[in-house]
Structures are given as structure tokens and as C-alpha cells.
Amino acid sequence: MKSIYGLLQPDSGEMLWNGRPVRPTNPQEARRLGIGMVFQHFSLFEALTVAENIALGLENPPERRVLAKKIREVSEAYGLPLDPHREVHSLSVGERQRVEIVRCLLQDPKLLIMDEPTSVLTPQEVDRLFETLRRLAAEGCSILYISHKLHEIKALCGAATIMRGGKVVGTCDPAVETARSMAQMMIGAELRTLSRRGERGAAEAKLTVEGLSVPADGPFGTALREISFTVGAGEIFGIAGIAGNGQTELSQALAGEHRSRPSTAIRISGQPVGHLNAERRRGLGLCSVPEERNGHAAVAEMSLAANTLLSARNRMKLAPGGLIRAGLARDYAAKVIHDFGVKARGTEALAGSLSGGNLQKYVVGREMLQTPEVFIVSQPTWGVDAGAATAIHQALMTLAQNGTAVVVISQDLDELLQITDRLAVINLGRLSEARPTAGISVAEIGLLMGGLHGAEPAAAEDEKGHAVHVA
Amino acid sequence: MVWLTPLIAIALTVASGYLLFLALGLDPAETLYQFLIAPIESFYGWTELGVKAAPLILIATGLAIGFRANVWNIGAEGQLTMGAIAAGAVALAFWGHEGWWILPAMCVAGALGGLAYAAIPAFLKTRFDVSEILTSLMLTYVAALVLSILVFGPWKDPDGYNFPQTRMFTDAAVLPILVEGTRLHLGVPIALLVAVAAWFLMGRTVIGFQIRVVGQAPAAARFAGFSRKRVTWFSLLLSGALAGLAGTFEAAGPIGQLIPQLTPGYGFTAIIVAFLGRLHPIGIIAAGLVMALSYIGGENAQVSAGLPQAATGVFQGMLLFYLLAADVLVRYRLRLTAGQPKPSPKPVTVS
Numbered sequence: 001m002k003s004i005y006g007l008l009q010p011d012s013g014e015m016l017w018n019g020r021p022v023r024p025t026n027p028q029e030a031r032r033l034g035i036g037m038v039f040q041h042f043s044l045f046e047a048l049t050v051a052e053n054i055a056l057g058l059e060n061p062p063e064r065r066v067l068a069k070k071i072r073e074v075s076e077a078y079g080l081p082l083d084p085h086r087e088v089h090s091l092s093v094g095e096r097q098r099v100e101i102v103r104c105l106l107q108d109p110k111l112l113i114m115d116e117p118t119s120v121l122t123p124q125e126v127d128r129l130f131e132t133l134r135r136l137a138a139e140g141c142s143i144l145y146i147s148h149k150l151h152e153i154k155a156l157c158g159a160a161t162i163m164r165g166g167k168v169v170g171t172c173d174p175a176v177e178t179a180r181s182m183a184q185m186m187i188g189a190e191l192r193t194l195s196r197r198g199e200r201g202a203a204e205a206k207l208t209v210e211g212l213s214v215p216a217d218g219p220f221g222t223a224l225r226e227i228s229f230t231v232g233a234g235e236i237f238g239i240a241g242i243a244g245n246g247q248t249e250l251s252q253a254l255a256g257e258h259r260s261r262p263s264t265a266i267r268i269s270g271q272p273v274g275h276l277n278a279e280r281r282r283g284l285g286l287c288s289v290p291e292e293r294n295g296h297a298a299v300a301e302m303s304l305a306a307n308t309l310l311s312a313r314n315r316m317k318l319a320p321g322g323l324i325r326a327g328l329a330r331d332y333a334a335k336v337i338h339d340f341g342v343k344a345r346g347t348e349a350l351a352g353s354l355s356g357g358n359l360q361k362y363v364v365g366r367e368m369l370q371t372p373e374v375f376i377v378s379q380p381t382w383g384v385d386a387g388a389a390t391a392i393h394q395a396l397m398t399l400a401q402n403g404t405a406v407v408v409i410s411q412d413l414d415e416l417l418q419i420t421d422r423l424a425v426i427n428l429g430r431l432s433e434a435r436p437t438a439g440i441s442v443a444e445i446g447l448l449m450g451g452l453h454g455a456e457p458a459a460a461e462d463e464k465g466h467a468v469h470v471a
Numbered sequence: 472m473v474w475l476t477p478l479i480a481i482a483l484t485v486a487s488g489y490l491l492f493l494a495l496g497l498d499p500a501e502t503l504y505q506f507l508i509a510p511i512e513s514f515y516g517w518t519e520l521g522v523k524a525a526p527l528i529l530i531a532t533g534l535a536i537g538f539r540a541n542v543w544n545i546g547a548e549g550q551l552t553m554g555a556i557a558a559g560a561v562a563l564a565f566w567g568h569e570g571w572w573i574l575p576a577m578c579v580a581g582a583l584g585g586l587a588y589a590a591i592p593a594f595l596k597t598r599f600d601v602s603e604i605l606t607s608l609m610l611t612y613v614a615a616l617v618l619s620i621l622v623f624g625p626w627k628d629p630d631g632y633n634f635p636q637t638r639m640f641t642d643a644a645v646l647p648i649l650v651e652g653t654r655l656h657l658g659v660p661i662a663l664l665v666a667v668a669a670w671f672l673m674g675r676t677v678i679g680f681q682i683r684v685v686g687q688a689p690a691a692a693r694f695a696g697f698s699r700k701r702v703t704w705f706s707l708l709l710s711g712a713l714a715g716l717a718g719t720f721e722a723a724g725p726i727g728q729l730i731p732q733l734t735p736g737y738g739f740t741a742i743i744v745a746f747l748g749r750l751h752p753i754g755i756i757a758a759g760l761v762m763a764l765s766y767i768g769g770e771n772a773q774v775s776a777g778l779p780q781a782a783t784g785v786f787q788g789m790l791l792f793y794l795l796a797a798d799v800l801v802r803y804r805l806r807l808t809a810g811q812p813k814p815s816p817k818p819v820t821v822s
Contacts, residue, residue: 257693279696288694296690302683309680310695322677 006030036104037113046089078132092244150179203232206405212265222246231405238420239409246429255288256281285373297363300352305333340365357384378409480793506768518653523763525662526717530741533710535750540686546607547714548738549614550585554715555722557584559729562644573643585715593707597700637729646724658720670752743791
């Protein structure tokens with residue numbers, strides 16, 4: 001894809017564009033040809049506004065006010081609501097993607113390349129995106145859609161090419177194939193099915209959250225209001241929701257990146273921890289994986305060995321007495337790399353040099369090998385390929401089987417339905433009542449998620465707010 | 472390549488110096504010789520280099536630790552002055568007394584003086600989020616005026632013919648000389664030891680790791696349970712204490728009393744030293760020697776070639792300028808885009 005978009009130069013071969021061989025040497029040239037691309041990892045300046053970011057990507061940006069108006073028009077026409085004057089750092093992941101899409105649409109592309117666009121969207125948002133894409137296709141724009149979610153390919157695409165390890169392994173008509181047969185072509189082997197665990201009885205409560213409220217951080221943050229839930233030993237608890245409804249705030253409050261009052265609002269095995277920082281909570285057995293890999297779960301400019309020190313220095317005794325034992329850190333990094341099949345040039349490779357999926361495996365592995373009592377994970381498989389996603393899901397289930405209380409915060413509903421025991425939905429900083437995953441329908445969850453769009457009045461929220469559950 | 476830029480910068484500075492001297496109507500080769508080579512042709516020259524480099528290394532080591540955590544202490548000059556005042560207070564209080572403990576007490580007082588003065592920006596930064604760049608810089612001028620009040624007023628030498636200076640410190644309050652016939656004092660090896668200790672702190676301890684993580688990825692620091700406020704306090708207090716210690720060594724070493732012109736801008740030059748040394752303690756030792764040479768060479772060239780005093784400042788300024796420029800140009804490429812009305816670079820974030 002990067003070759004098509006002019007970011008990389010191919011060594012050999014040719015590319016025909018409208019029957020004419022072309023070789024774009026940079027993205028500008030590709031854009032002039034009419035090729036637009038929405039990356040899986042966004043290229044946005046966080047400190048600039050939406051309009052400024054879009055202006056930077058245009059050949060001849062119009063005057064600011066005109067541009068803002070155009071952004072509003074295009075975003076509304078395609079059902080991608082966007083405020084041109086908001087600063088990007090305050091946007092959720094889903095909203096940032098809209099910026100990228102609108103930026104491409106403003107250039108009237110003839111070919112739109114989408115790289116894993118739905119990994120951050122709700123079912124409703126996905127439907128809307130598909131509508132947008134179908135409309136674009138009807139208007140004569142070709143769409144090249146990259147995804148590992150095969151039902152999406154089936155729902156959207158007219159033809160599919162399957163790639164594995166940099167080679168084309170097959171072409172097929174997605175309307176004829178089943179998702180399973182395509183998945184097998186993709187992985188090149190029989191697909192491993194997740195072993196779903198049976199029903200379990202009540203277990204001791206490992207993590208108890210009771211009346212957790214956190215004020216909004218900044219004008220665009222989401223305040224958490226009266227969040228209550230309990231996760232028992234061996235249980236996987238899912239939290240679904242549209243991007244930007246308080247997931248980040250909740251995961252940070254649980255992990256200890258932000259303290260919360262009263263300290264009893266969060267308890268680990270009965271012990272109040274609201275006043276403790278992340279490392280003190282880790283000492284009590286709570287490990288976490290934040291949503292952002294680079295710069296949050298790992299320091300990009302540091303080696304994988306050094307990155308073990310972030311969260312494992314005390315639990316795995318890598319720095320006794322405050323002195324770093326480089327050898328122990330390397331050994332632990334090597335163990336993570338080996339056990340979780342991370343592709344990296346050894347333990348001295350910089351975290352930033354790993355691909356998104358490999359870094360995710362590394363980060364998840366680093367936390368899981370610490371055998372936590374309570375495990376909080378946000379977006380465990382965002383941007384990870386199908387094989388690795390299955391491996392991470394399996395690891396989460398094994399962890400739970402060994403008695404860990406697992407909380408999965410994700411925008412990927414399929415994932416939550418597949419691995420969780422109970423499920424709750426977060427909307428505008430409030431958490432719905434938790435329900436057993438087995439007895440819940442996608443439509444119901446969709447409705448709860450969509451509370452954002454004004455369907456539910458305050459009466460319903462009252463019920464949600466005071467719910468206290470016992471596993 | 473990043474390690475090469477200081478050398479490129481030094482080479483460019485020397486080349487520009489050549490042109491500068493030519494423009495001033497001096498013999499450029501001879502002036503450069505007086506500036507850069509003559510000062511270190513003798514053993515005595517090397518000891519002088521050490522004497523000048525010691526305060527620079529001491530201060531720059533502290534500053535570099537803060538810079539790694541994105542804490543920008545620009546006011547080491549003021550902390551140095553306050554440290555010298557505190558040490559001077561001890562020396563004057565026990566003027567004429569004997570006792571091995573006077574000198575250590577001065578060092579402690581000097582370090583505490585600089586530390587306390589750096590605590591002001593640290594408090595304002597962590598409590599009210601006031602830029603430490605501004606507060607620490609402005610406090611520098613306050614410190615210089617406090618020193619003036621003291622040496623023009625209550626602390627003035629009663630037998631000093633009304634010159635603005637304190638009494639010369641007595642023997643128990645003066646750093647011992649290491650080599651007879653030179654000014655090489657005990658502060659020089661201490662500065663080197665501090666740099667090595669800082670190397671260990673930054674490379675091998677969790678505290679150093681914490682400082683680097685806070686500087687490189689604040690969100691990851693929160694995830695790891697590191698507190699940005701604690702690191703801000705730690706690095707400001709540490710750099711303040713080291714600057715105060717440097718002030719103590721100046722007052723108790725080569726100067727031997729308090730005078731209004733206690734420092735030729737060591738606190739500011741140390742910022743250049745920290746960057747020239749790539750914020751690495753061992754690099755800082757080398758960079759400290761280079762900058763010390765520019766001080767001594769500047770004086771030498773004033774005497775022998777009639778170079779104006781400002782030339783030293785110009786030299787140091789050019790060095791920092793070339794260093795920063797080389798740093799940028801090593802990482803980015805300039806491309807002339809003739810014929811294109813509006814180059815629009817593709818935005819790339821490195822986050």
C-alpha cells in the first residue's frame with residue numbers, strides 16, 4: 001500500500017493507473033493522481049486543530065474559514081460529524097479517523113485506500129462508514145479496503161485478494177466464500193478455535209469498584225460518574241462503548257495513573273487502593289495494558305529490555321535496591337519475546353522499531369507473565385493481525401482460567417462477545433448494568449452504546465448508576 | 472552521526488573564527504593559535520584548564536539531568552551565586568578560626584544555598600505550573616543584586632580601602648591546592664567524581680530511568696508509577712545544589728573571597744556545555760574542557776593579539792549555534808523545491 005501511495009519505492013514491477021504505467025515517488029504525486037489513503041495509524045499533529053491538520057495535507061488549502069465550512073459540509077454529507085476547530089489531542093481515536101477520512105474526501109480521490117478502518121468503530125459507526133464507502137463507490141471512486149475482519153470484507157467488497165507474509169496467496173469472490181474459508185487462506189493453516197469456557201459459579205471478588213467518580217480532565221475530557229462493578233477471580237469482564245465515552249479515563253483510574261477519592265472506590269481483594277499510584281497497585285497484583293502502545297505502554301526510544309523496567313521492575317525484581325540489573329531485564333524481555341512470539345531483533349531492539357501488532361504482543365506479554373491477580377486491558381487487539389489476535393485472546397482466557405480477574409475495555413464488540421463472561425456498556429462516563437454475555441444480543445448492546453445519541457432520557461441512567469453487582 | 476555533531480560544530484566555529492579575525496584585521500592563524508593552542512602548551516596551562524572547567528562540569532552535570540526530564544533550569548548562575556553567599560557566610564562567621572570542619576561545613580552550606588534557591592522555581596512549577604525557564608532565569612538577577620548588597624554593605628572588608636569585597640578567607644576556609652605552584656584545587660577532582668556519579672545514576676539506577684522516562688514519554692511515566700512532580704523537584708534541587716557547590720569552590724578556591732564579579736557566566740555557559748556534551752556526563756567532561764579553553768584562550772588572545780573581550784562570548788555563542796544547527800541538519804534534509812508554488816509536506820507525527 002505504501003508503494004501505491006508513494007511512500008516506498010518498489011524495487012521491481014510496474015503499476016498501471018488508468019492503463020498508464022505510473023511510479024509515484026512521494027505521496028504528493030500519488031495525491032495528484034487521485035489516490036487517497038487513510039492509515040491505520042494516524043498522521044495527525046496533536047497540538048493543531050482539525051482544520052489545520054487537514055490544511056497541511058492539501059496541495060492548495062483554501063482560506064481558513066472556507067476550509068472550515070467545506071469540512072463541515074463534507075463531514076455532514078457523509079455522516080462523519082466533525083468540529084473543524086477542535087484540537088486533535090482532545091479527539092477520541094474514532095474521531096481522529098474521521099479527520100483522516102475527511103482529509104482524503106476533500107481531495108476528490110479516484111482511489112481511496114483504507115487500512116483497517118473499523119478497528120475503532122462501533123457496529124453503528126461501521127454501518128455508517130460502509131454507507132459512506134458504498135456511496136463513494138457509487139459515485140465512481142474505487143475503494144481498496146484492507147481488513148482482517150472477514151465478515152466486513154464479505155459485507156462490503158466485490159473482490160478480495162488475500163496476502164500472507166508479503167505475497168499474494170489467492171484471489172476470491174467474498175460473496176461466495178465463507179469467512180472461515182478465507183481465514184484459512186489467510187493464516188495458511190487450519191484456524192484454531194477458541195475454547196470457550198463453561199459457566200462457572202460465584203467466585204471471590206478480586207476487583208470491586210463502587211461509586212467511582214472522576215472529574216473531566218480538560219474541556220474535552222469525559223467525567224466518570226458513579227461507576228460500580230465487581231469482577232470475580234477467574235472472570236473476564238467486558239466494557240464496551242463508542243470511542244471517547246470515558247474508556248481512557250476509566251482504564252487510567254483503575255490502573256492508578258490517576259488517583260481517585262474516596263480510596264474505597266476501588267478495592268483489590270477488599271483492600272482500598274484509590275489513593276495508590278500505578279506501581280503501588282501493581283504491588284497488590286493489579287497489572288494493566290493501556291490503549292496507546294507507543295509512549296504510554298512503552299517508551300519508543302528505549303530498548304525492549306529497558307521497557308521491562310516500566311512495569312516489571314518490582315514485581316519481577318529486576319532492580320533490587322533501586323539498582324537496575326541489566327542482565328535480569330534482558331532475560332525477562334527475552335522470555336516475553338519467546339513466550340508471546342514477538343518478532344523483534346532481540347532484546348536491544350527499540351520498542352518504536354516494532355510493528356504495532358508485535359509491540360502489542362510484547363506489552364501484553366510483559367504484563368501477563370507477571371501473573372497478575374487483576375488484569376486491566378484496553379483494546380487488546382487493536383491493529384493486530386488475525387493470528388496474533390487469536391493468540392492474545394487465548395492468553396487472556398488462560399489467564400482467567402488460572403484465577404485472574406480480567407477486565408477488557410474494547411471498542412471491538414466481536415472480541416468482547418467472544419471472550420467475556422459478563423459485559424457492561426460505558427456511555428458518557430456512566431456504566432450500564434452488567435449482563436452475562438451469553439444472554440445478550442448485539443442489538444441490545446448497540447442500543448446501550450447509542451445512548452449517546454439522545455435515545456435514552458435520564459430515568460434510565462438512574463437505574464444504571466446505582467447498580468452494584470456480585471460475581 | 473549524532474555523536475559527530477559536536478565535532479562538526481567545533482570545526483565550523485574555528486573556521487568562522489578565522490574569518491572573524493581576518494575581518495578584524497588581525498593575523499587569523501596567529502590569533503587562533505593564541506586562542507586555542509597557546510593556553511595548553513604547558514602543564515600550568517592544563518591545570519588552569521581544569522580550574523576553569525571544574526565549575527562548568529559540575530553545573531552542566533546537574534543541568535543535564537534536568538534537561539533529560541524536560542526540566543529547564545536556566546538559572547544555575549543565580550544558584551551558584553547563592554551557594555557562594557551561603558558558603559561565604561560560614562567562612563566569614565568563622566574567620567580566623569582553625570578547624571578541619573570549616574571547609575566541609577562551607578560545602579554543605581553552599582550546596583544547601585543553591586538547593587534552596589532552586590526550590591523557588593520548583594515550588595512555582597509544581598504548585599502553579601509556572602515556567603521554570605522564566606522564574607529560574609529572573610532569579611539569577613536577584614541573586615546578583617543580593618550579592619552586591621552584601622559585599623557593598625555589611626560584609627565589606629573593614630580593611631579593604633572601601634573596595635566592594637569581603638575579607639580574604641582564612642586558611643581553614645580555602646580549598647587545598649593539589650599541585651604546588653598552580654591553582655589546581657580539590658574542587659577539580661570532585662567535579663570529575665560528580666560527573667562519574669551522575670553517569671552511574673542515569674545509567675544504572677531506577678531514579679535515572681525514571682528521569683529519562685518522564686522526559687521522553689510522560690504518559691509512560693504515569694503508567695510506570697513515576698511522578699512528574701517528584702522528578703521536577705529532584706532535578707531542580709540537584710542541579711541547584713551542584714551549582715551552589717560550584718559557587719562554593721569558586722569562592723573558596725581561585726578567588727578566596729566574595730566579590731561582585733564572582734563568575735564569568737559559568738551558570739549560563741554550563742547550558743552550552745550540557746548540550747555540547749550530549750547531556751551525557753562523560754561528554755560533559757570533554758565539553759567542559761573545550762569551553763574552559765574558550766575562556767582562557769579569550770583572555771590570552773586579549774593580551775597577546777588585542778582581541779576584544781566580546782570575542783569569547785561570540786565564540787561560545789557560535790559554538791552553541793552551530794551545534795543546534797548541525798543537530799537539526801543531521802536529522803533533516805534541506806530540499807530546494809524550485810518550480811513548486813507551495814510545497815506542502817505530508818504531516819508526520821513521531822508519537
